[in-house]
Amino acid sequence: MTKAMRAILYALSYGNIEVEAARKLADLKKLDPMRIFLRKADTRIFNGEHEVPVRLYFPSEKSMEEAGTAKSAILFFHGGGWITESVENYNRVCARMAQSTGLLVASVEYRLAPEHRFPTGLGDCYQAAKALFLGELLPDVDPDQIILMGDSAGGNLAAAVSLLARERKDFMPKRQVLIYPALNHCYTAESPYESVRENGKGYLLTSEKMEDYLKLYQRTEADRKNPYFAPLLAEDFSGLPDTLVLTAEFDPLRDEGEEYARRLLEAGGRAELHRIGGAIHGYFALGIQHLYVRESFEYINGFIQGGVYEKDTVLPVEEAGQRSPGLPGSHGEK
Secondary structure, three states: OOHHHHHHHHHHOOOOOOHHHHHHHHHHHHHOHHHHHOOEEEEEEEEOOEEEEEEEEOOOHHHHHOHHHOOOEEEEEOOOOOOOOOOOOOHHHHHHHHHHHOOEEEEEOOOOOOOOOOOHHHHHHHHHHHHHHOOOOOOOOOHHHEEEEEEOHHHHHHHHHHHHHHHHOOOOOOEEEEEOOOOOOOOOOOOOOHHHHHHOOOOOOOHHHHHHHHHHHOOOHHHHHOOOOOHHHOOOOOOOOEEEEEEEEEOOOHHHHHHHHHHHHHOOOOEEEEEEEEEEOOHHHOOOOOHHHHHHHHHHHHHHHHOOOOOOOOOOOOEOOEOOOOOOOOOOOO
16 A cells, blocks of 8 residues: 555544434445446335335346346345445445346345444344345245345344344354454454554544444443344354455454454354455445455355355465464465
8 A cells, every 4th residue: 555545544534423424425425327227126124114125236137037036146234334324325336246246136224323223223134134035025036045245334234143043043044245344342442453453543444433333333331242233242153154254454343354254163164264455444335346346256256156165264364475363374274
C-alpha cells in the first residue's frame, strides 16, 4: 500500500458512528447506474407478523425464467455494522455474485439496529434461512446445495444462524462463506487480537467504530457474552458447516476470522482460510474487476464447486508468501 493511499485512508477513518449520517453515506450506492440492468425479483418471508423482504438475483435471463426450479442458491446477509446498508445498496455486489458463481442469490432485508436491536435482525435472517432450507421460499432448491454467505456484520449473522440451526435442529447448513466476519465482542485495548491494535486506526473501519457498532446492536451489556451475538464465544464448534473464511490484511477483524477457522478445525470440522493481501475491510464492495474481488471469487467458486480441501487442514494465508502462525503451510500438510 502506497504512502499516498495510507494518507487518504487515514483522513477518511474518522471517529464515532452517527447513525443517520452513516446511513445517508451508505445510501449513495443507490445511485449506481448498473441497477437498471439487474436481473432480479422481490419476494418475502415472515418472522412472526413481520414481513422480511428477500431479493432474488439471477445469473442470466434464462435463469430468471427457471427460478422456480433452481437447485442451488446462496443465501446472503449484507454487512453494515448491523445499523446501515440494505439489500438495495448491495444490488451490485449480489448481482455480480450471481453472475460470477452462476447461482441464484437470495439477499435478506433484515431489520437494523438501533431501532431493532439484537436479536431481531438475527431472527429475521434465521427465518429466511429456515424458509429456504425447508422449501417454503424456493421449493426446488436442494437444501444440501444452499450456501450461507455474509460479509462483515453479515458474516456474523451467517455464523450465528449456523449456531442457532445446530441448536434448534430445524435445518442444518452444509456450507458457509464468511467474508471478513465480525465474530468477537471487544475492540478495545482488552482485545486478544493483534489486528485490532495493528489495524484499528487508519483503515476506514476503526476499532472505535466497531465498539460503537456493538453498542448500537446490543440490547443489554449481557448480550456481549452471548455466542449468537459474538460467535467466537461458542463453547462448542463441532457440527458446524464446512466453512470458507476470507480475511483482509489491513482489517481490525482479520485475526478473529482466522481464529474462527482454527476453532472449527480443532473441533474436527472443515475449514478453508485465505487472507487477501493488501486489502482493507469492505473491499468486497469494489467492482468485480478489482484484483481483490477477482481473487475472492476464485476461492468462493472453488469452495462452491469442490468444498474444502482435506479434513483438518487450512490453506496457507495469502500474505507475501508468509505463513500465519499456527496454520499449516499447505493444504496437504497436517
